[in-house]
Amino acid sequence: MHRSASRLTRVLACAAVPVILTVAGCSSDSGKDSGSGGDKKPGASASSAKPSGKASAALEKPAFATLPDPCKSIQSGTVDTLVPEAKDKNGTATKSNDLTTRASCSWNGLDEDGLKGSQYRWLSISMVRYESHASLGGANKRAEDQYTKQVEAAKASEGAHDVKVEQAGGIGDQATSVVYGVKKDVDFFNTTIVARTQNVVVTLDYNGAAYEGAGAPDQAKLLQDAIAAAKEAVGSVGTANQQQKQPEQQASPSAQ
Template sequence: MHRSAPRIARVLACAAVPVLLVAGCSSGSDSAKKPDGAGSGKTSASAAPAAAKFAKLPDACKSVTQATVGRLVPKVKSAAGTAAKSPVQDQRGGCSWNGLDGYQFRWLDVALQRFDSAGGVGSGEEQAKKRFTEQVAAAAQVKGATSVKADGVGDEATLVSALVEKDKLNYQDETVVARTGNVIVILSHNGAGFEGAKTPAADQLQKDALAAAKEAVASVTAANAAANT
């Protein structure tokens, strides 16, 4: 145990750094350079697309309940979560949680992205549909990954499951990519057993990830309903 403690500490240190919409960076778009849906500003009023359904994002660290965090991440390091830094918080947001219960490690991450409607770019929903397809494809690139449609999670959703080896440890990784209107929600939940402990069962992680993804999607609707009251 004493010899392996530094290795566990390194894994936890790396896991504590949230990544904001990782898959979104793989699309090759210039969305990181300018707000999504900024457009060229040269379109006519007649060509203007329909207004986006959602005008704001919820606080990613509050997109799932504390009860859910406690259930999915036993002995969570920070129940409040670690927010991802974003220069455009009305368009991108993220939060992550991690915890080590004995030799069982768990990670939970929520990433949100919202698209505005703009002439020359398309409606927010059209852009979100395109990004949804890109995100599913990016998540499914992991070796051995399998994907299935997830009913009842937003307007459309896909669950991608994979057993990933990293630092000589096996991580069971479950990623739910969902779209609700003009917003993309990506929820990742994974776990590993340290020091020879058993890798968590995929079916339980999948069940938990889907339930948490439903909460995150619902939080988008709730945040916008509150803004309109």
């Protein structure tokens, strides 16, 4: 009996050895993995999980969080100058699902001068605002891409001839003017100003035509007036966002 007991003790002792080794082995492997696999320095996996500087910069907070009312983005006196006898001096706004992201307004009018004929004018202002997006890029970069597309679209307008493209200084961060003619029932003279201010793209289209023997519109004057209006429209973007910040600052405890 004593011999059987001793033998059983030795069997159990031998059977327990693999279990202990297995647990120890698991613990050792786990420590090696967490220590970065031998050649890697401790903490390497933690640092590699941090986002790169480029990714952080691409997703910076947009400068502008809203858009102004496009129909009020230029002064009433400017509307009178560009579109004499406008049908609606308040403008006609285009419907949008989100006016803080995309908005536009247009004016048109026919200025009749008896036997001297008539002058037709049409003005449109459109605005698009971009947010930063993880898969699409930073807000400013997205606006830059849209700016380029808008310039190319203006240059490729259907029926356009004698196209002239120039940089328009003093308007936002970058701006381009595209001037061209279009032959319809009469000659239309078109001016497009595309401008970018931070994460917002403003496109102003302005064209004119003469009817019933009136003299053709002065293209240089059309361009001059369009640039002046575009400056106002771009300036209104900053004003609208400043006005939005003021109520927020007044409501915050630190501002009181």
